[in-house]
Structure formats: C-alpha cells, structure tokens
Amino acid sequence: MADIDIKDIVKKENIVYKKTSVLTDNVMHYCPGCGHSTTHRIIAEVIEEMGIQDKTIGIAPVGCSVFMYDYIDVDTQEAAHGRAPALATAIKRLLPDRFVFTYQGDGDLAAIGTAETIHACNRGENITMIFINNGIYGMTGGQMAPTSLEGMHTSTTPYGRDPGLMGHPIKMTELVAQLPGTYYVTRQAVHTPNLVRKTKKAIRKAFEYQKLNKGVSFVEVVSNCNSGWKMPPVQAVKWLDENMLPFYPLGDIKVPEK
Amino acid sequence: MTEEIIIAGFGGQGVLSMGKILCYSGVMQGKEVSWMPSYGPEMRGGTANVTVIISDERISSPILNAYDSAIILNQQSMDKFEKTVKPGGILLYDGNGISRHPTRTDIYIYRADGAEEAARMETTRTFNMIMLGAFLKIKPIVELDNVIKGLKKSLPERYHHLLPLNEKAIHRGMEIVQDIHVVKKV
Amino acid sequence: MEEDFVLMKGNEALAEAAIRAGADGYFGYPITPQSEVMEYLTAAKPWERTGMVVLQAESEVSAINMLYGGAGAGKRVMTSSSSPGISLMQEGISYIAGAELPVVVANVVRGGPGLGTIQPSQSDYFQATKGGGHGDYHLLVLAPSSVQEMADFMPLAFDLAFKYRNPVMILSDGAIGQMMEKVKFQPQRPRMKDEELPGWATTGKTPDRERNIITSLDLDPYRQERFNRKLIEKYQKMKEEEVRFETFQCEDAEYLFVAYGTSSRICQKSVQLAREKGIKAGLFRPITLFPFPEKQVGALADQVKGMLSVEMSAGQMVEDVRLATNGKVPVEHYGRMGGVIPTPDEIVEVLIQKFIGG
Numbered sequence: 001m002a003d004i005d006i007k008d009i010v011k012k013e014n015i016v017y018k019k020t021s022v023l024t025d026n027v028m029h030y031c032p033g034c035g036h037s038t039t040h041r042i043i044a045e046v047i048e049e050m051g052i053q054d055k056t057i058g059i060a061p062v063g064c065s066v067f068m069y070d071y072i073d074v075d076t077q078e079a080a081h082g083r084a085p086a087l088a089t090a091i092k093r094l095l096p097d098r099f100v101f102t103y104q105g106d107g108d109l110a111a112i113g114t115a116e117t118i119h120a121c122n123r124g125e126n127i128t129m130i131f132i133n134n135g136i137y138g139m140t141g142g143q144m145a146p147t148s149l150e151g152m153h154t155s156t157t158p159y160g161r162d163p164g165l166m167g168h169p170i171k172m173t174e175l176v177a178q179l180p181g182t183y184y185v186t187r188q189a190v191h192t193p194n195l196v197r198k199t200k201k202a203i204r205k206a207f208e209y210q211k212l213n214k215g216v217s218f219v220e221v222v223s224n225c226n227s228g229w230k231m232p233p234v235q236a237v238k239w240l241d242e243n244m245l246p247f248y249p250l251g252d253i254k255v256p257e258k
Numbered sequence: 259m260t261e262e263i264i265i266a267g268f269g270g271q272g273v274l275s276m277g278k279i280l281c282y283s284g285v286m287q288g289k290e291v292s293w294m295p296s297y298g299p300e301m302r303g304g305t306a307n308v309t310v311i312i313s314d315e316r317i318s319s320p321i322l323n324a325y326d327s328a329i330i331l332n333q334q335s336m337d338k339f340e341k342t343v344k345p346g347g348i349l350l351y352d353g354n355g356i357s358r359h360p361t362r363t364d365i366y367i368y369r370a371d372g373a374e375e376a377a378r379m380e381t382t383r384t385f386n387m388i389m390l391g392a393f394l395k396i397k398p399i400v401e402l403d404n405v406i407k408g409l410k411k412s413l414p415e416r417y418h419h420l421l422p423l424n425e426k427a428i429h430r431g432m433e434i435v436q437d438i439h440v441v442k443k444v
Numbered sequence: 445m446e447e448d449f450v451l452m453k454g455n456e457a458l459a460e461a462a463i464r465a466g467a468d469g470y471f472g473y474p475i476t477p478q479s480e481v482m483e484y485l486t487a488a489k490p491w492e493r494t495g496m497v498v499l500q501a502e503s504e505v506s507a508i509n510m511l512y513g514g515a516g517a518g519k520r521v522m523t524s525s526s527s528p529g530i531s532l533m534q535e536g537i538s539y540i541a542g543a544e545l546p547v548v549v550a551n552v553v554r555g556g557p558g559l560g561t562i563q564p565s566q567s568d569y570f571q572a573t574k575g576g577g578h579g580d581y582h583l584l585v586l587a588p589s590s591v592q593e594m595a596d597f598m599p600l601a602f603d604l605a606f607k608y609r610n611p612v613m614i615l616s617d618g619a620i621g622q623m624m625e626k627v628k629f630q631p632q633r634p635r636m637k638d639e640e641l642p643g644w645a646t647t648g649k650t651p652d653r654e655r656n657i658i659t660s661l662d663l664d665p666y667r668q669e670r671f672n673r674k675l676i677e678k679y680q681k682m683k684e685e686e687v688r689f690e691t692f693q694c695e696d697a698e699y700l701f702v703a704y705g706t707s708s709r710i711c712q713k714s715v716q717l718a719r720e721k722g723i724k725a726g727l728f729r730p731i732t733l734f735p736f737p738e739k740q741v742g743a744l745a746d747q748v749k750g751m752l753s754v755e756m757s758a759g760q761m762v763e764d765v766r767l768a769t770n771g772k773v774p775v776e777h778y779g780r781m782g783g784v785i786p787t788p789d790e791i792v793e794v795l796i797q798k799f800i801g802g
Contacts, residue, residue: 053648053649054648054649054650054651055648056648056649057517057646057647057648059513060659066661069655069657069659073649073655074648074649074655075645075646075647075648075649075655075656075657076646076655076656076657076658076659077512077513077516077543077646077657077658077659078543078657078658078659078660078661079509079512079513080509080512080535080536080539083505083506083509083512083536086501086505086506086507086509086510086512086513087509087510087512087513087516088513089499089506089510089513090469090471090497090499090509090510090511090512090513090514090517090519090521091513091514091516091517091646093469093497093499093514094468094469094497094514094517094519094521095517095647095648098647098648115502115503115505115506116502116505116506116509118502119501119502119506278451278624281451281624282451285449285451285626290625290626291451291624291625291626292623292624292625293451293623293624293625294619294622294623294624295622295623297476297477297562297618297622317625317709318709318710318712318713318716318788319709319710319712319713319785319787319788320619320623320625320706320709321619321706321710321785322787323787411451412451
C-alpha cells in the first residue's frame with residue numbers, strides 16, 4: 001500500500017470532476033460559501049458547453065463581483081455602478097451575433113441601476129441578465145440593499161430595516177417580468193446541489209434564448225452573504241432558506257409561450 | 259455687399275422658411291449666408307424671428323443687434339425691431355393687425371398687405387412668399403432666377419408642384435408693395 | 445458648383461457628418477438646443493445607409509454608458525447633449541477616460557449653472573478642458589466656429605479619439621447648433637469591418653489571444669500611478685502633435701482678441717471695427733481648447749501690448765491665456781453670460797477702455 005504514488009492516482013482516466021476551461025486558474029477572492037463562486041462556475045460551464053467562448057462578452061458590475069473578469073475567461077467590460085445594461089445594450093446592438101450577459105448584484109441592478117435595468121428590459125434588448133440577490137451590500141461592508149428584508153440588520157439599519165423609514169424590499173424580478181421586453185424571467189438559488197443543477201439549466205436557457213432575438217432573459221440567483229450577514233456559512237444557508245426564500249420564492253416567473 | 263436682415267412675426271407665418279429660402283437663393287448666387295433663428299419656448303408658438311445675412315465675404319457674427327433691413331409681420335415684432343434698423347435702412351411690414359405703425363423718419367418704410375393678398379390666393383400659406391417678393395422688389399439682393407432655384411432646393415420634393423404658386427406669390431408681392439416713407443437725401 | 449453645398453443647421457451637419465464619418469452608433473437623450481442631432485439621425489435612417497445604430501436612451505447617464513460599451517467593443521460611437529446633460533454624463537466620461545476608450549461627445553453649450561437657460565453660452569470651458577469628472581484626466585477638445593466645422597470636426601474627432609484611445613469633445617454652443625450655413629460634406633467613409641476592429645476590443649475571446657478586459661479599476665497603487673503617468677504622457681503627446689488654431693490679422697497686431705467658437709466670429713468683426721478706428725487689433729482663435737495653443741499665445745505676448753479674452757462666460761479661458769503669457773503682457777477678460785451674446789462694437793469699446801483709455 002505504501003508504494004502508491006500520488007501520480008498513480010491523478011490520471012486522466014480517474015478524473016470524476018474537472019474545472020471548466022472557461023474559468024481561469026486565479027484563486028477567487030470570494031468568502032467561503034459565497035454564491036458568487038458557484039454562479040461564476042455555472043456561467044463558465046454553460047459557455048464552454050455551448051462552445052461560445054469566442055462569441056461571449058460579459059459585463060461586470062460594481063460590487064463583490066467587480067473582478068468577475070479575473071475568473072471567467074471571456075472578453076469582459078467593467079461597468080460603472082448600475083450601468084451594465086446600458087453597456088450591454090450597445091454591445092449587443094453593435095455586435096448582434098455575440099452573446100452578451102450582465103452580472104449584477106442587488107445594489108447595482110435594483111438601486112443605482114434601476115433605470116438602466118427597467119429600460120433595457122423594456123426595450124427588449126437581446127441579452128442575458130444575471131442578478132445576484134443576497135439582500136445586502138457585500139463589498140462596501142454590509143449596508144442595506146434595496147432587497148434587504150424587513151427587520152434585517154445591516155450596518156446602515158443597525159436596528160433592523162424599518163419599512164416605514166427605509167421602504168420595502170423590492171422584488172425586481174417580478175417587476176421586470178411585467179415588461180413586454182422580457183422573454184424569460186426566473187428566480188433560482190445555488191446553496192444546495194439540486195438548486196445548482198436547476199440554476200445551471202436556467203442560465204443555459206437564458207443564453208440559448210439569445211439566439212431567438214426575443215428580448216431579455218433574466219435570471220435572479222438568491223444568494224447568501226456570510227460576511228455581510230455576519231453568520232458562519234451553514235447558518236447563513238439556513239437563514240436564507242428560512243427568511244429569504246419565503247419572500248423571494250424560487251421558480252420561473254415568466255416563461256416563453258409554447 | 260453684406261445684407262443683414264431680421265425677419266420677425268408669429269410662429270406659423272413662415273418666418274423661418276422665408277429666411278431659409280432667402281438663404282438658399284443667396285447660395286445659388288454664390289454668396290455666403292447665415293440663418294440664425296430664435297429658438298426655445300417661443301418656437302413652439304408665439305413669436306418667431308430669424309437673422310439672415312447674405313454677403314460676398316465670410317460672415318463673422320451670425321448674431322446682430324442692428325440690421326440693414328427688417329421684415330416685420332406682427333405688432334410685437336414691430337415694437338421689438340423697429341428701433342434696431344440702422345439709419346438709412348429698410349423696414350417692410352405687413353399691415354394686418356398692426357395698430358401702432360412705424361414712426362421713424364431716418365429709415366425707408368414700406369408696407370405690403372401680404373396677409374390680405376394671400377387670402378385671395380389658393381392658399382394663405384403663400385403669405386411669406388408674397389412678403390419675400392415685396393422685399394426683393396425693394397432690395398433685389400438676389401436674382402429672381404436664383405430665388406426660384408433656392409425655393410426648389412428648400413422645399414421637399416413632395417411640395418414641388420407648389421413651385422408655380424410660390425412664384426406667382428413672389429410676383430404678387432412685388433406688385434403690391436407701397437412706399438410709406440422715404441428718407442430725404444440732404 | 446453651388447449645387448454641392450447644402451444649407452443646414454450646425455446640429456444637423458454634425459449628424460450627417462457622423463454618418464459619413466462611418467460612425468457605428470449614436471446614443472443620446474433629447475435636450476435643447478441640440479435635439480436636432482438625434483431628430484436628423486432618426487429621419488435619415490442611417491441603419492439603411494451604412495448600418496449605423498441610432499438609439500434614444502432613457503437618460504444621458506445611460507447614453508454615455510452605451511458609448512462605453514460600444515467603444516469597448518471597438519466601435520465608432522458618439523453622443524451629443526447640452527450642458528446639463530453633459531454634467532450628467534461626467535461619471536461615464538471619467539470611466540471612459542480611465543478605460544482609455546475612443547468616443548466622441550458633442551456639447552452644444554447653453555448657459556448655466558443649473559437649468560440655466562437654453563440660449564448659447566461658453567460657460568462649460570472649465571468642465572470640458574480641465575477634466576469634468578473625477579480623477580486626473582483630459583478630453584481632447586475641438587471648438588468649431590461654423591456649421592462647416594461642425595461637419596469637418598466629426599471625422600477628425602473620431603480619428604483623434606482612436607489615435608489616442610481618448611474621449612474627444614466637440615464643444616460648440618446653441619448659436620452654432622441652431623444656425624444654418626452652407627456646408628459641404630466629405631464623402632462617405634466605410635464603417636470598420638469586423639476584422640478592422642482594434643485588437644484590444646471586447647469582440648469575443650478567440651483561442652489565439654488572451655481575453656480582453658475593459659476596465660478603469662486597479663487597486664494596486666503603483667500600477668494605478670503608472671497608469672496615471674501613461675495618461676500624462678498621452679496628454680503631452682497631444683500638446684506636441686494636436687494643437688490647432690487660427691489667426692486673423694495678427695501680423696501687425698498691437699492688441700489681440702483671444703476667442704473661440706461663436707465669440708471668435710464676433711471678434712473677427714470687432715477686429716475690422718477696431719482697425720476702422722485706427723487700432724491695430726488681431727484675433728487669435730484656439731481650435732483645440734485642450735491642448736490649448738499655449739506656445740503660440742505665449743509667442744504673441746512678445747508682440748502685442750495687451751490681450752482681451754472674449755468669452756460667453758464669467759472668465760474661464762482667460763486663465764489659460766494668462767498661464768500661456770505668464771505675466772509678459774496684460775491679459776483682461778470680457779464676457780457676457782446667461783445667453784447674452786456680446787456685440788462686435790461693445791467688444792471694441794471694452795478693448796479701448798481696458799487698454800487704450802479715452
């Protein structure tokens with residue numbers, strides 16, 4: 001037994017899981033258990049499986065995923081806070097045969113970029129929008145997001161979000177589903193293996209639909225922010241299940257008519 | 259030769275297009291031209307005016323506060339622009355709706371009742387061409403041939419069937435213009 | 445021969461020239477006094493003529509970020525607006541300068557601050573030439589003074605934007621935007637083909653190259669400083685290669701008007717009026733406001749007895765004239781504001797009052 005060398009184990013024929021080639025080898029800066037890493041991987045896998053790396057242009061937001069371009073190996077533009085849908089609009093209109101996606105957090109997409117989000121969706125831009133909703137501003141250190149739940153403690157709502165003072169959590173995904181320019185609108189999550197599989201299917205569809213020229217494909221991913229929520233990963237996942245999902249229920253909100 | 263003209267009246271009287279046709283006529287005659295309108299809330303109704311300069315030389319300022327000639331089509335414009343005509347200059351006006359007639363004695367004053375005349379033609383929209391005709395009778399700065407060419411260039415093609423009517427209006431204007439006051443040479 | 449000319453508003457000429465310059469996209473938002481640009485484009489249907497995209501955005505903020513996206517994809521993109529709209533775009537312009545993207549922004553200036561007036565003004569000189577948004581950067585600024593130059597500066601602006609990978613601003617005003625003059629257009633240039641797009645553009649990562657990243661972010665202070673130095677070098681190169689100006693009766697001038705755009709046309713008449721009074725006046729007209737023709741203005745300081753910076757502002761370019769002359773000659777400012785346009789004779793009176801007396 002002692003004679004077995006590591007080289008005898010690490011062999012092509014023994015591989016059961018392989019990182020997609022569309023992810024770079026850079027070590028991700030995300031906190032352990034963060035949904036960003038998983039969602040990045042899913043996007044990269046979809047791009048690889050569809051064989052569209054040479055045709056894909058991503059837009060990174062301002063927020064924790066500002067460095068998305070360090071991890072996903074596609075041509076990427078870094079947008080000003082909230083403006084990703086404006087960039088995507090122009091890129092797609094000027095290069096209509098490319099696959100263009102935005103990747104935005106809740107502050108980016110649902111607060112400072114509300115106008116850009118609504119109008120890109122309303123114009124029916126033929127793009128994919130990935131919306132990471134963890135109910136908090138992660139990068140700046142855990143301030144209230146437009147999607148923070150009622151009563152949620154953040155660094156700018158230290159006594160809990162009071163809707164009378166700070167307004168209500170916004171359901172951006174339900175909102176954009178009302179617009180005729182959206183083609184496919186769904187809400188997913190990535191904190192269990194089963195949900196990861198479902199999210200991947202949703203993101204795959206969202207990219208595939210770009211071939212049809214029918215409008216925006218919008219995928220919300222409800223995620224956890226362990227550091228912002230100030231919880232260990234396991235507790236954060238439990239909190240997500242018990243608090244986020246009842247308010248932000250998973251599933252398709254708008255599906256293409258058959 | 260440099261002729262600095264203000265054309266002023268109500269929006270809808272064809273003030274801006276008269277200026278444009280005059281400019282195009284100048285272009286056809288090989289002149290330098292500029293057309294500077296009033297713009298903003300007043301161009302959505304109310305008064306409108308345009309400064310037209312036609313010159314043999316490169317035009318310096320497109321915006322002026324004194325003019326060689328004024329073509330005045332309503333009372334407000336009379337009140338505003340009578341005083342801006344240079345001594346020895348020309349003021350041509352349409353008498354329709356004018357209650358306070360021009361009083362200066364150091365300028366040449368002409369009247370052409372274009373609105374009244376236009377009402378007798380196929381369409382009252384010939385008004386601005388009648389006034390242009392009246393002006394060109396007083397001050398033939400561009401040849402009639404070039405005015406017709408300018409009109410053709412200025413009008414979208416779908417209106418080209420109206421060219422003969424416009425030409426007729428210009429001639430009518432030339433006929434009806436009358437002297438009101440002539441500066442006496444000392 | 446006169447048939448070659450058309451009579452057009454400055455705003456319309458800019459729009460037509462953009463199509464002919466082979467622009468790929470226009471993104472804008474209506475604001476007086478420049479709305480004719482997008483109105484002309486939507487009527488001209490350049491998407492049928494050249495394939496150019498024209499899109500009315502939901503705001504100036506969105507429009508400038510569409511430019512960021514389009515330019516990041518290597519395309520020739522432009523917008524136009526007027527002062528309040530340009531203020532709203534400053535965030536995006538800063539990012540564009542930081543990401544080194546070639547875009548053309550036309551500012552048809554109106555008076556301010558705030559909503560101000562819709563009448564012409566030159567009160568955005570500081571904003572245009574000194575950066576405008578946050579961070580150390582400059583736009584290359586071209587100041588047309590006629591409808592013909594509105595047309596001529598369009599292809600030039602695209603060329604300079606791509607030469608330097610830097611935003612270029614065409615700084616005109618409500619007078620030039622709204623007035624009609626004769627204009628002759630350059631022939632249609634082709635739009636760039638896919639294979640002609642610059643190598644740095646995000647067009648899709650092919651196996652033969654690394655992914656392209658368009659960003660203005662670098663958290664490493666030393667790398668960011670290196671980048672800032674690179675920008676400074678770029679601006680230095682512009683100072684060496686791109687200074688443009690025009691002189692009028694400067695040869696024997698004892699007094700000099702320094703003016704750009706609309707003011708320069710008025711001053712040209714002031715020169716004539718002054719000379720009729722026996723005053724040897726001349727006009728120096730900067731065409732590039734950044735880079736400012738500092739050497740040329742500085743050289744004239746040895747010749748003249750005084751310079752009068754004439755602007756439709758409270759006195760902005762006068763600071764650059766004073767820097768360029770470095771105390772060698774008295775430099776005064778005369779300006780009208782709020783949409784008031786100075787007249788040729790009042791400028792001559794000011795010249796006499798400030799320098800000659802009587």
